[in-house]
Amino acid sequence: MIEHFQFYLSLIVAIILLIMLANKIKVAYPVLLVVAGLLISFIPGIPAIHIDPELIFIIFLPPLLYEAAWSISWKELWKWRRIIGSFAFVVVFLTAISVAFVANYFIPGFSLALGFLLGGIVSPPDAVSASAILKFVKIPKRMSSILEGESLLNDASSLIILRFALIAVATGQFIWYEAAFSFSWMVIGGTGVGLLIGWLFMKAHKYLPTDASMDTILTIVAPYAMYIAAEEVHSSGVLAVVSGGLLLSNRRHRFLSASSRLRGINVWESLVFVLNGLVFLLIGLDLPEIVSGLGGVSVSAAIGYGLLITAVLIVVRILSAYGAVIVTLIARNFITVADTRSPGFKAPLIMGWTGMRGVVSLAAALSIPTKLYVGGPDFPQRNLILFITFIVILTTLLLQGLSLPYLIKKINLPSFNDHLPDEESDELIKREMSRFALDHLTDHYGEVLVKSPFLQQLHEKWKIKVDEDTDVKLTPEIKNAYLDVLDKQRMWLIEQNHDNDQRFDEDIIRKHLMKIDLEEERILLMH
Incomplete structure (x- = not known):
């Protein structure tokens, strides 16, 4: 050979x-x-x-x-x-x-x-x-x-x-x-x-x-x-x-x-x-x-x-x-x-x-x-x-x-409508994840939210569902709070999938899970 x-x-x-x-x-x-x-x-x-x-x-x-x-x-x-x-x-x-x-x-x-x-x-x-x-x-x-x-x-x-x-x-x-x-x-x-x-x-x-x-x-x-x-x-x-x-x-x-x-x-x-x-x-x-x-x-x-x-x-x-x-x-x-x-x-x-x-x-x-x-x-x-x-x-x-x-x-096959269209699923998942993250952040990290510009920006971002990064330096306390929210979003997505919610195609769920993984990796690499 x-x-x-x-x-x-x-x-x-x-x-x-x-x-x-x-x-x-x-x-x-x-x-x-x-x-x-x-x-x-x-x-x-x-x-x-x-x-x-x-x-x-x-x-x-x-x-x-x-x-x-x-x-x-x-x-x-x-x-x-x-x-x-x-x-x-x-x-x-x-x-x-x-x-x-x-x-x-x-x-x-x-x-x-x-x-x-x-x-x-x-x-x-x-x-x-x-x-x-x-x-x-x-x-x-x-x-x-x-x-x-x-x-x-x-x-x-x-x-x-x-x-x-x-x-x-x-x-x-x-x-x-x-x-x-x-x-x-x-x-x-x-x-x-x-x-x-x-x-x-x-x-x-x-x-x-x-x-x-x-x-x-x-x-x-x-x-x-x-x-x-x-x-x-x-x-x-x-x-x-x-x-x-x-x-x-x-x-x-x-x-x-x-x-x-x-x-x-x-x-x-x-x-x-x-x-x-x-x-x-x-x-x-x-x-x-x-x-x-x-x-x-x-x-x-x-x-x-x-x-x-x-x-x-x-x-x-x-x-x-x-x-x-x-x-x-x-x-x-x-x-x-x-x-x-x-x-x-x-x-x-x-x-x-x-x-x-x-x-x-x-x-x-x-x-x-x-x-x-x-x-x-x-x-x-x-x-x-x-x-x-x-x-x-x-x-x-x-x-x-x-x-x-x-x-x-x-x-010209029929669509069968087994799941919501990809675009509609994408927007619905983003909106529901944002609502879930807002509730979790407000209920569990209210004091940290008041004194953290970074978490406040995230709060506003999730409110209006826009994508924007920040260069604010994170303290361990703030980083842990954000990572916990990301983990809760991940668990929410997994539960949506395992609950046999037929609205969402699993490929869409996996795409959002990967986005969370990427965001978590980005946060962990920040000093």
Whole structure:
């Protein structure tokens, strides 16, 4: 690897330039990176790229999942838990079954077990691709929340299917009660391990004498600890990272200082930026090695199989999206659902069209062993499965990735009015926070307020809701009073969010929490 260090360094520079270009021409960067990697791979003299699946599973997957868990709104995740659960587990399973039967019927040499293996590999949509595409268009909050929540869980369900399928192919049999027990342990064990390790890290942040740099390093170590620990006890590492990440994210204001939160955001944004860029570029660069392993199957036939499986994935997801709506409309007569209104035909179509595949599918395909067992025969159809997976990733990124923004604009989705408009929410939160701060300052710091020009200015600022700084020197007494008010504002915002106040989108709440963190950091740095 050392001899190719300059090449890998140049890839980082290429990623930055390509993402800048993608933002300029308003194309999702995963699309551009995969195509660029594909083109680069044909340049003479380029070093052969071999992607080790353990590299992706261990190095790339835990931090990417962990960052997604920190970014998602727990309130929205819980509100839409039924539809998210159905897409993340039921739809993934139905997709794998559909692919199994189609592959068994149309692809020579594919048994049902091999088809189920392929289905488990290509069934989970990629979260990064969808989020990169959706940033160029505006969709209702409920849809983005469902997509984000689904992407957190569908990787786990697909990798569970992968494990069972590998056992079925290797042994030639499928014992349902053993599979049911194994599935239960992977779900319960993975979730439990993630929560336990997340709790331990939360206590470490809270009680150890850490600073902002140490806290940031601990947040980087946490997902790897969760993933490896869960895999060591043969449960789901993905669910461990997701459950632990959600626990820590939801309680971040209890154990991390404002400084740690602010610095951590900057570090994680840069880390995820590089990891995502590398993964998608490496997918394109890996094509020559995949093609060279096809053996007796012609490239044209393999492409045809890949396009057939892609069509199955798209059709099944769209049908599942409409099926989910029908089930919800029926279920609302018997149970309480998040929304009783019919979304019409537009929203399910968009949900169905957001099924771009990516890094997890490729890593899963690469994880197939070369031999059925040690010293045994070659694993059947391994290279063809790899090639089909690559075609699925490339086709869904290009076809759905490039057309999705146009489709969203053309369809003109309803707003659903789940929350107040952002501008209205922003003004309402500012006004209510100002009123809350005024009451707290007057009730608890009346004497300090009388003798402090700084607090008097703040009092007036909150009264008229304007932004103005002051260069007045603060005494410890005044500084403590102001920091206490900021902390009370922070707690008020968190309570508003946890009380399931559906007026406010959690993203707006988080924006104001960050403003408070920035103000607290500014005050602490003042002499």
